Amino acid sequence: MREPLEPDGCESSLAREPLAAGQAGDLARVFKALGDPVRLRILSIVAGHTGGEACVCDLTAAFELSQPTISHHLKVLKEAGLLTSERRASWVYYRVVPERLAELSALLSLPTGAVT
Amino acid sequence: MREPLEPDGCESSLAREPLAAGQAGDLARVFKALGDPVRLRILSIVAGHTGGEACVCDLTAAFELSQPTISHHLKVLKEAGLLTSERRASWVYYRVVPERLAELSALLSLPTGAVT
DNA sequence: CATCTATATTGACATATGTCTATGAGGACG
DNA sequence: CGTCCTCATAGACATATGTCAATATAGATG
Numbered sequence: 001m002r003e004p005l006e007p008d009g010c011e012s013s014l015a016r017e018p019l020a021a022g023q024a025g026d027l028a029r030v031f032k033a034l035g036d037p038v039r040l041r042i043l044s045i046v047a048g049h050t051g052g053e054a055c056v057c058d059l060t061a062a063f064e065l066s067q068p069t070i071s072h073h074l075k076v077l078k079e080a081g082l083l084t085s086e087r088r089a090s091w092v093y094y095r096v097v098p099e100r101l102a103e104l105s106a107l108l109s110l111p112t113g114a115v116t
Numbered sequence: 117m118r119e120p121l122e123p124d125g126c127e128s129s130l131a132r133e134p135l136a137a138g139q140a141g142d143l144a145r146v147f148k149a150l151g152d153p154v155r156l157r158i159l160s161i162v163a164g165h166t167g168g169e170a171c172v173c174d175l176t177a178a179f180e181l182s183q184p185t186i187s188h189h190l191k192v193l194k195e196a197g198l199l200t201s202e203r204r205a206s207w208v209y210y211r212v213v214p215e216r217l218a219e220l221s222a223l224l225s226l227p228t229g230a231v232t
Numbered sequence: 233c234a235t236c237t238a239t240a241t242t243g244a245c246a247t248a249t250g251t252c253t254a255t256g257a258g259g260a261c262g
Numbered sequence: 263c264g265t266c267c268t269c270a271t272a273g274a275c276a277t278a279t280g281t282c283a284a285t286a287t288a289g290a291t292g
Contacts, residue, residue: 018161048132101130101226171239172238250268255273258269262266
């Protein structure tokens with residue numbers, strides 16, 4: 001889940017051609033990771049955090065959920081390629097992967113001059 | 117699920133400010149709808165179909181899944197505001213809602229000159 | 233009206249998912 | 263070295279989800 005979501009230089013759009021089953025599976029995993037309110041908020045907090053990163057303690061403080069639950073969501077986001085983590089001393093800092101978001105964003109933007 | 121995903125003229129980005137719990141819930145429902153390979157392929161087929169629309173028969177033909185299963189996925193996509201349907205004679209035609217995709221696309225595109 | 237075709241709904245069932253508690257692992261620090 | 267502190271993993275459990283077979287609904291057509 002670290003490689004680009006699409007095979008090649010084709011920078012995509014859902015409408016370009018029928019999504020192959022394989023690509024659809026990879027993509028679905030990423031969107032599924034986004035398909036939870038807590039994970040969306042985590043992503044939003046990390047993205048908006050000063051320095052572009054947030055430690056787990058910042059996140060657990062932002063929710064009324066157990067620390068393991070937050071940890072679980074972070075794992076899902078990381079495995080979807082949406083976050084990276086780095087340990088510094090006792091703390092683990094998470095950052096968003098902007099390229100990943102950009103890929104999704106591009107995929108969802110339909111060609112403006114679509115054939116109608 | 118037909119209203120815009122964000123309250124106001126704020127055209128968004130995940131990083132702009134911590135996503136409120138309510139917005140996150142609405143958004144998550146939409147991303148969850150995208151979080152299935154079959155639904156992504158359905159969306160792709162409809163988006164890429166001549167005339168911008170496809171009838172259910174086009175879709176059932178494209179998968180090795182039962183007709184009720186396809187119907188179920190269409191319902192999920194429709195309730196997420198990603199598709200609309202229109203009945204003409206015996207057939208029901210589905211179309212993507214480009215505004216909805218555009219909203220998501222905008223939300224996922226981080227501000228380029230992000231504060232680092 | 234009877235019937236056929238296209239699509240939707242219902243109910244059932246196996247699997248996936250989100251959450252928790254309990255516990256483990258990695259460093260800091262006395 | 264023992265003890266905190268921060269974070270991750272494991273296991274359990276209730277609920278959600280994807281799928282199917284069976285059935286219902288809507289419109290066309292004889």
